Amino acid sequence: AQSVSQHNHHVILSEAASLELGCNYSYGGTVNLFWYVQYPGQHLQLLLKYFSGDPLVKGIKGFEAEFIKSKFSFNLRKPSVQWSDTAEYFCAVNGGGSYIPTFGRGTSLIVHP
């Protein structure tokens, strides 16, 4: 069965620090990869997605993610975080002709001003 691992469950950073959140998946075939974000009191919303092409994907609010097929990874990065980036971040994967996404358990990011 397909699984998604987010290794960092809680991350605390100061403003301007760099961010990298890990995401690894178990499925070896063709995959589609997503990062969703949930700001406090708001809905889950798409941050960025990868389904083909350039493995370095740029999303909203300065976030980017790199798909490394050999490592089954899709890590999320931001060079300089802001207090407003405080949120829950979820990695999700589908593949093999299945439209059913599997979500990771999420990473809670707190950014101190």
Add this chain to the structure above:
Amino acid sequence: EAGVAQSPRYKIIEKRQSVAFWCNPISGHATLYWYQQILGQGPKLLIQFQNNGVVDDSQLPKDRFSAERLKGVDSTLKIQPAKLEDSAVYLCASSPRGGQAYNEQFFGPGTRLTVL
């Protein structure tokens, strides 16, 4: 455009009672999803509809959970009878097209269910 609407936002019931949640997707979205999100975990898909047909319900506990999308628009998820472990946030999401694995999903605010 209006987002995905869900009601109620919060519900508290006792175990063995019944409960129903309602979802209205974004207008024109063919695909509708119901997820269960237990505290500290990521969303888990319960059922996926495309128009009014079920695409996948393999993770729906069918002895107590049921869902319908009769006219291919809004949907209802029911739990009867509820158990303590059903306490969770129930999320509804929709996508503009069916059959596209890279579709973005648009999520509603969720219904937080507490079973006592």
